[in-house]
Amino acid sequence: xxxxxxxxxxxxxxxxxxxxxxxxxxxxxxxxxxxxxxxxxxxxxxxxxxxxxxxxxxxxxxxxxxxxxxxxxxxxxxxxxxxxxxxxxxxxxxxxxxxxxxxxxxxxxxxxxxxxxxxxxxxxxxxxxxxxxxxxxxxxxxxxxxxxxxxxxxxxxxxxxxxxxxxxxxxxxxxxxxxxxxxxxxxxxxxxxxxxxxxxxxxxxxxxxxxxxxxxxxxxxxxxxxxxxxxxxxxxxxxxxxxxxxxxxxxxxxxxxxxxxxxxxxxxxxxxxxxxxxxxxxxxxxxxxxxxxxxxxxxxxxxxxxxxxxxxxxxxxxxxxxxxxxxxxxxxxxxxxxxxxxxxxxxxxxxxxxxxxxxxxxxxxxxxxxxxxxxxxxxxxxxxxxxxxxxxxxxxxxxxxxxxxxxxxxxxxxxxxxxxxxxxxxxxxxxxxxxxxxxxxxxxxxxxxxxxxxxxxxxxxxxxxxxxxxx
Amino acid sequence: xxxxxxxxxxxxxxxxxxxxxxxxxxxxxxxxxxxxxxxxxxxxxxxxxxxxxxxxxxxxxxxxxxxxxxxxxxxxxxxxxxxxxxxxxxxxxxxxxxxxxxxxxxxxxxxxxxxxxxxxxxxxxxxxxxxxxxxxxxxxxxxxxxxxxxxxxxxxxxxxxxxxxxxxxxxxxxxxxxxxxxxxxxxxxxxxxxxxxxxxxxxxxxxxxxxxxxxxxxxxxxxxxxxxxxxxxxxxxxxxxxxxxxxxxxxxxxxxxxxxxxxxxxxxxxxxxxxxxxxxxxxxxxxxxxxxxxxxxxxxxxxxxxxxxxxxxxxxxxxxxxxxxxxxxxxxxxxxxxxxxxxxxxxxxxxxxxxxxxxxxxxxxxxxxxxxxxxxxxxxxxxxxxxxxxxxxxxxxxxxxxxxxxxxxxxxxxxxxxxxxxxxxxxxxxxxxxxxxxxxxxxxxxxxxxxxxxxxxxxxxxxxxxxxxxx
Numbered sequence: 001x002x003x004x005x006x007x008x009x010x011x012x013x014x015x016x017x018x019x020x021x022x023x024x025x026x027x028x029x030x031x032x033x034x035x036x037x038x039x040x041x042x043x044x045x046x047x048x049x050x051x052x053x054x055x056x057x058x059x060x061x062x063x064x065x066x067x068x069x070x071x072x073x074x075x076x077x078x079x080x081x082x083x084x085x086x087x088x089x090x091x092x093x094x095x096x097x098x099x100x101x102x103x104x105x106x107x108x109x110x111x112x113x114x115x116x117x118x119x120x121x122x123x124x125x126x127x128x129x130x131x132x133x134x135x136x137x138x139x140x141x142x143x144x145x146x147x148x149x150x151x152x153x154x155x156x157x158x159x160x161x162x163x164x165x166x167x168x169x170x171x172x173x174x175x176x177x178x179x180x181x182x183x184x185x186x187x188x189x190x191x192x193x194x195x196x197x198x199x200x201x202x203x204x205x206x207x208x209x210x211x212x213x214x215x216x217x218x219x220x221x222x223x224x225x226x227x228x229x230x231x232x233x234x235x236x237x238x239x240x241x242x243x244x245x246x247x248x249x250x251x252x253x254x255x256x257x258x259x260x261x262x263x264x265x266x267x268x269x270x271x272x273x274x275x276x277x278x279x280x281x282x283x284x285x286x287x288x289x290x291x292x293x294x295x296x297x298x299x300x301x302x303x304x305x306x307x308x309x310x311x312x313x314x315x316x317x318x319x320x321x322x323x324x325x326x327x328x329x330x331x332x333x334x335x336x337x338x339x340x341x342x343x344x345x346x347x348x349x350x351x352x353x354x355x356x357x358x359x360x361x362x363x364x365x366x367x368x369x370x371x372x373x374x375x376x377x378x379x380x381x382x383x384x385x386x387x388x389x390x391x392x393x394x395x396x397x398x399x400x401x402x403x404x405x406x407x408x409x410x411x412x413x414x415x416x417x418x419x420x421x422x423x424x425x426x427x428x429x430x431x432x433x434x435x436x437x438x439x440x441x442x443x444x445x446x447x448x449x450x451x452x453x454x455x456x457x458x459x460x461x462x463x464x465x466x467x468x469x470x471x
Numbered sequence: 472x473x474x475x476x477x478x479x480x481x482x483x484x485x486x487x488x489x490x491x492x493x494x495x496x497x498x499x500x501x502x503x504x505x506x507x508x509x510x511x512x513x514x515x516x517x518x519x520x521x522x523x524x525x526x527x528x529x530x531x532x533x534x535x536x537x538x539x540x541x542x543x544x545x546x547x548x549x550x551x552x553x554x555x556x557x558x559x560x561x562x563x564x565x566x567x568x569x570x571x572x573x574x575x576x577x578x579x580x581x582x583x584x585x586x587x588x589x590x591x592x593x594x595x596x597x598x599x600x601x602x603x604x605x606x607x608x609x610x611x612x613x614x615x616x617x618x619x620x621x622x623x624x625x626x627x628x629x630x631x632x633x634x635x636x637x638x639x640x641x642x643x644x645x646x647x648x649x650x651x652x653x654x655x656x657x658x659x660x661x662x663x664x665x666x667x668x669x670x671x672x673x674x675x676x677x678x679x680x681x682x683x684x685x686x687x688x689x690x691x692x693x694x695x696x697x698x699x700x701x702x703x704x705x706x707x708x709x710x711x712x713x714x715x716x717x718x719x720x721x722x723x724x725x726x727x728x729x730x731x732x733x734x735x736x737x738x739x740x741x742x743x744x745x746x747x748x749x750x751x752x753x754x755x756x757x758x759x760x761x762x763x764x765x766x767x768x769x770x771x772x773x774x775x776x777x778x779x780x781x782x783x784x785x786x787x788x789x790x791x792x793x794x795x796x797x798x799x800x801x802x803x804x805x806x807x808x809x810x811x812x813x814x815x816x817x818x819x820x821x822x823x824x825x826x827x828x829x830x831x832x833x834x835x836x837x838x839x840x841x842x843x844x845x846x847x848x849x850x851x852x853x854x855x856x857x858x859x860x861x862x863x864x865x866x867x868x869x870x871x872x873x874x875x876x877x878x879x880x881x882x883x884x885x886x887x888x889x890x891x892x893x894x895x896x897x898x899x900x901x902x903x904x905x906x907x908x909x910x911x912x913x914x915x916x917x918x919x920x921x922x923x924x925x926x927x928x929x930x931x932x933x934x935x936x937x938x939x940x941x942x
Contacts, residue, residue: 112825112827114718114722114825114826114827115825115826115827116721116722116826117825156667157665157666157667157671158667159665163665167642168665170665170671170674171638171642180914180918184914184917185914186911186912186914186915186918187911187912187915188911188915190890190891190892190910191825191890191891192823192824192825192855192856192857192886192890192891192892192895193823193825193826193855193856193857194628194630194634194639194641194823194855194857194892194895194896195628195823195892195894195895196627196628196629196678196821196892196894196895196896196897196898196899197892197893197894197899197903197906197907197910197911198678198899198907198911198916198919198937198938199675199678199679199919199922199937200628200641200671200674200675200677200678201911201915201918201919203641203671203674203675204670204671204674204675204922206671207667207669207670207671208670223724224722224723224724226724247585250587251585251587251695252695253694253695253697255726290765291765291768293764293765293768294761294762294764294765294768297762297764297765350667352663352664352665352666353663354583354585354586354588354662354663354664355585355586355587355664356583356585356586384663384664384665385663385664386663386664386665415663419661419662419663420661420662420663421661421663421665421666421667421668422668423666423667423668424663424665424666424667425665425667426667427667428667428668428669432668435668436668436669439661439668440657440658440659440668440669440672441657441658443651443655443656443657444657444658444659444672445669446655447651447657447672447926448669448670448672450925450926451670451675451922451925451926453925454921454922454924454925455918455921455922466669466670467669
């Protein structure tokens with residue numbers, strides 16, 4: 001066993017009548033094969049798989065309504081499934097139920113280039129979306145490490161390397177369509193850039209992790225492709241120096257598009273995995289977007305700040321193929337890091353702290369990690385105050401899991417003491433439920449629970465995630 | 472009577488025992504004087520005042536808890552009061568109850584300059600806040616026309632002239648403290664720039680118009696004062712030309728800080744009120760923020776776009792005092808417009824549409840207004856697709872109110888047909904409840920109502936606003 005499954009894992013009955021009804025409705029688009037269920041009962045977290053009882057392959061909002069309504073009729077849980085790239089156990093069917101696979105719902109429904117908006121189905125991945133936008137001169141900036149689905153990114157309030165400039169899914173989802181626990185459909189938001197028309201249901205569903213409904217359409221903000229882009233890497237003698245260069249960049253208001261920290265161990269992993277020859281030091285990756293003049297100006301400012309913080313050289317990657325190579329390497333860092341320890345899995349931390357505390361937080365964390373027997377590379381969206389430690393453990397050694405959880409807990413406690421959050425972008429899932437209470441307090445969790453009870457009174461939507469259900 | 476009060480205006484009993492308990496708790500800080508109640512039972516909307524039964528002057532979150540808990544005990548409504556600048560009837564005690572005046576809670580609790588955040592009490596006004604920030608090199612950009620309280624701005628999801636660059640209260644509130652209907656206190660969000668830790672309660676309270684609780688602390692994002700600022704005005708021969716210049720500016724991604732439309736009638740009003748000599752044509756006011764180089768570059772781009780759309784001259788206001796004069800005049804436009812028709816009140820529209828539809832929406836609206844006997848100046852945050860028509864009516868002529876509401880309804884219906892919203896920044900209050908249903912659909916309103924029922928089961932928090940209470 002890789003990881004203890006939380007206590008609420010009592011599987012609910014899966015009535016044959018429901019299977020029959022699903023088969024009637026979906027024919028070959030419902031599966032109970034072991035292989036299909038196994039694929040849908042796991043994610044990139046270190047948790048043991050927990051298989052759903054069946055998988056429905058939806059092709060439309062109507063399909064989702066039908067499946068959800070049938071499950072409601074039989075009191076059976078529903079778990080939405082996008083690309084399976086969750087790091088927190090969101091997809092595990094800990095109470096059984098039906099996984100609704102949305103990957104075939106991957107169409108671009110409309111591009112409104114003049115308004116800088118696009119409406120998509122949830123199964124489209126971020127790369128597919130940008131591929132579809134290629135000829136419009138626009139792009140969608142949010143880029144978690146994995147090629148996640150837009151639905152999953154919405155459900156977890158994801159971000160990535162561009163958030164420092166363009167915001168997260170919170171800022172970039174304008175509206176959505178969702179199927180509620182009882183099969184009703186709601187439409188939230190509009191295509192206007194702003195609105196004061198009632199409760200912000202869009203933002204309520206962004207980050208709700210499948211626990212309030214299944215998201216079936218999403219309208220996103222797009223951005224004009226910048227006239228000029230340049231990227232650079234710079235090595236630093238210490239983590240503190242690298243992070244201080246970032247803090248100063250943010251504080252003076254440079255509109256930097258990306259600024260990523262990669263520690264020397266992660267650089268080593270990336271060099272091996274992506275066949276690069278980066279200097280194996282603590283490193284910042286930068287990207288600047290704007291007009292020619294503003295990119296030049298931003299880059300000069302940041303280069304000065306890096307030098308003042310003992311940055312050693314500042315290497316430019318100006319050609320598009322060089323930049324792609326660099327950022328692909330960064331995006332593949334998670335898989336590169338896993339290869340540092342053959343056969344390992346990772347507990348990935350995701351704290352985010354106010355930027356003024358980031359150097360202190362990273363440096364204290366480094367001290368913990370150096371004292372641990374486990375390899376723990378660090379990468380981070382440091383412009384946001386967010387960083388990840390990939391704690392690499394042997395799944396066959398329970399003591400390594402204990403050590404990983406000890407480190408994780410210390411890192412989260414430190415971030416909470418600094419007025420930060422236990423999760424900057426991965427979501428709560430199964431792994432951070434305990435920390436959530438500590439972060440927000442009992443009264444705020446009670447409010448979340450009241451909302452859950454009001455919208456899903458029988459706890460059918462991705463049950464057992466975010467917070468414990470109590471009547 | 473200026474305006475029909477909506478049907479839910481049955482006043483609830485105000486038990487003498489509650490008054491006694493409030494007096495016991497607050498001494499001279501509770502008032503039942505006619506003058507104080509009259510001041511708290513009105514706002515800038517054209518609705519007739521509806522007086523609360525008492526007013527409590529709160530000085531702390533504890534005070535608010537006490538007042539709310541006492542009201543809950545006696546089943547009496549609570550209406551939070553900031554600066555009284557609502558345009559939609561938010562503050563009217565249509566079911567009676569206690570107005571909690573938060574204006575004495577106007578402290579800056581902490582400035583975290585390194586993190587670009589500030590935590591304030593709700594009674595501080597946007598100008599007071601910026602005054603307090605003056606020496607930090609930072610500023611808070613959200614600026615509705617009135618010098619509204621930050622609490623009121625949070626509760627209505629306000630924006631203003633800077634939203635095109637800096638976002639609205641939705642993007643700029645990082646966290647808050649609120650007192651719930653039963654007197655419990657919750658803290659939402661953190662000081663981290665982003666988080667995926669559970670339901671987004673911050674965004675749920677932003678725009679909840681006092682119906683879910685009383686907001687007693689707010690943490691906001693701040694921004695470095697730009698190194699360079701320049702402003703300009705440019706006149707256009709038609710509304711369509713002016714709006715098309717804006718649309719093109721947004722579509723090519725110029726990071727413009729402000730772009731405001733003021734029609735010729737509103738210019739006339741502003742000239743009179745602020746003693747200016749602007750050309751009395753349809754006009755755009757621009758402001759550019761950035762480094763010297765980027766401001767110059769933005770301004771050149773926009774000047775070209777204005778010229779291509781028949782802009783007539785482009786006058787610069789580069790000195791700070793010239794700029795202040797211009798923007799003060801813009802901020803006072805509402806009061807300036809009221810003076811076009813002595814003794815009038817205004818029904819103010821607030822639609823916001825996708826930017827691609829803005830020219831069409833404004834031009835069709837102009838046609839309606841030209842055919843109306845009422846004076847109807849237009850101002851707009853056109854970079855967001857948001858504009859306001861101030862329909863000026865004589866409060867003693869019921870037929871003018873009927874005409875104003877007819878125009879308002881046509882404008883809203885047009886915006887909704889264009890995938891826009893009935894309110895870009897003023898909120899729903901009493902005035903837009905009917906449109907809300909049309910905008911979001913019955914199912915979405917039901918979800919809002921479920922949340923209200925879950926958090927305020929006895930409908931005590933600012934009852935009768937946003938949507939009708941139905942059990």
